[in-house]
Amino acid sequence: MRTYITGGTVVDTEPEPHALPGAVVVIEDGVIVSVGPDPGPPEPGAEVVDATGRIVMPGLVDTHRHLWQAVLRGVCADRTLGEYLTLVLGRLAPAYDPGDVYAGVLWGALEALDAGVTTVFDWSHVQLTPDHTDAEVAALRESGVRAVFAYGHPGTDDAGRDPGAVRRMREKHFPAGEPGLVTPAFAAWGPVFGPPEAAREDWLLARELDLRISLHAMGEGPVERLHEMGLLGPDVLFVHVNGVPDDGLKLIAGTGGTASVTPEVECRMGHGLPETGRLRAAGVATGLGADTVTVVPGDLFSAMRAALAAENSRPGRGDAPRLTTADVLRMATIEGAAAIGMDDRIGSLRPGKQADIVLLDGEAAGLAPVHDPVAAVVGAGPAAVDTVFVAGRAVKRGGRLLGTGTSTGTSTGPNTGPNTGTGRARELAARSAERLARL
Numbered sequence: 001m002r003t004y005i006t007g008g009t010v011v012d013t014e015p016e017p018h019a020l021p022g023a024v025v026v027i028e029d030g031v032i033v034s035v036g037p038d039p040g041p042p043e044p045g046a047e048v049v050d051a052t053g054r055i056v057m058p059g060l061v062d063t064h065r066h067l068w069q070a071v072l073r074g075v076c077a078d079r080t081l082g083e084y085l086t087l088v089l090g091r092l093a094p095a096y097d098p099g100d101v102y103a104g105v106l107w108g109a110l111e112a113l114d115a116g117v118t119t120v121f122d123w124s125h126v127q128l129t130p131d132h133t134d135a136e137v138a139a140l141r142e143s144g145v146r147a148v149f150a151y152g153h154p155g156t157d158d159a160g161r162d163p164g165a166v167r168r169m170r171e172k173h174f175p176a177g178e179p180g181l182v183t184p185a186f187a188a189w190g191p192v193f194g195p196p197e198a199a200r201e202d203w204l205l206a207r208e209l210d211l212r213i214s215l216h217a218m219g220e221g222p223v224e225r226l227h228e229m230g231l232l233g234p235d236v237l238f239v240h241v242n243g244v245p246d247d248g249l250k251l252i253a254g255t256g257g258t259a260s261v262t263p264e265v266e267c268r269m270g271h272g273l274p275e276t277g278r279l280r281a282a283g284v285a286t287g288l289g290a291d292t293v294t295v296v297p298g299d300l301f302s303a304m305r306a307a308l309a310a311e312n313s314r315p316g317r318g319d320a321p322r323l324t325t326a327d328v329l330r331m332a333t334i335e336g337a338a339a340i341g342m343d344d345r346i347g348s349l350r351p352g353k354q355a356d357i358v359l360l361d362g363e364a365a366g367l368a369p370v371h372d373p374v375a376a377v378v379g380a381g382p383a384a385v386d387t388v389f390v391a392g393r394a395v396k397r398g399g400r401l402l403g404t405g406t407s408t409g410t411s412t413g414p415n416t417g418p419n420t421g422t423g424r425a426r427e428l429a430a431r432s433a434e435r436l437a438r439l
């Protein structure tokens, strides 16, 4: 069955963000069929979504987030990176049981969808046992989000490494064939947090298993070391990169590597100023991320604005071109998709791509009147997200997540239909949060 999204202001992002007032978006079998002024009359039985007063745009792409931390919301709001490592990775992560992983990832994924984030690169370093892995993949699949599940060894040293567990994850959850909405990747500590030899083994294993590799990398050291070890490449996604010297950025660009900037976390936790401008100048495809809701909100509207504020107030930026609303919207969509190797499938409304589509309420207080649709998108918030489609399937309509309803929060059954999903997820998250808070 076809779906026609009519009467809205379409904002597409490829090659650059631009508005197409009055364009109609047609979807069939989860894929965008056409975007244009006149697709002809909908055939009998077709679904017509009236988007009058709405902005119709591609789903947002988060290139770096630790979904499992959703049940720890705000616990590091005033903490530094060092304090976060001690509390969250040192104390709380080792205490996570598979139920906590399931609760955190499900609640975090629903939070992303609610905010119009249809794809999340889920960097997960809480894989304490195979049961933890099974719980995480189950939660991602149940949520309806499009996700890249990046498996990370637990802990920040060599002790938690288990190559067998990576192989098991790949074989059990991602056998050959149609991958569905969740695909695998590898979350690496790299040659700075861990020993170089372990990094080499991880890289070789990830490449053998066809897994994109992502690592946190800041300052002098990580990029240069990977270069010396011959491990750079187009399958490596660098996170943060604050303070990486120009030569390091050139090495990333020259090998086709990509980057993820998480501007609000970086500013607030002391990573350093976001490198948005330098990465763009170096020609590195760069996406945005919320990173961790232990510190910041889990939406990309605030990440886009944090990137703008940080870059355009950066001391000594001289005559460097200003970062614009179009730049950050691009990073939160098509460029972010490129950063995680998925720009052939998502990130814009080009026909043939997956129908990951968001409708914003352009008539809402705080958004109307819309003079400049691109600026309006960047100025929006999760409350303006009216409708969300992932692969053509509605997961939010009329401002409410589907599966949400009048749940009393007492349902413990599987998420089988309306009025159970979000209430149950909220309840599981609350229980997990209560348990972890006692530690």
Ligand SMILES: [Zn+2]
Pocket: 064, 066, 123, 216, 239, 291
């Ligand atoms: Zn991170």
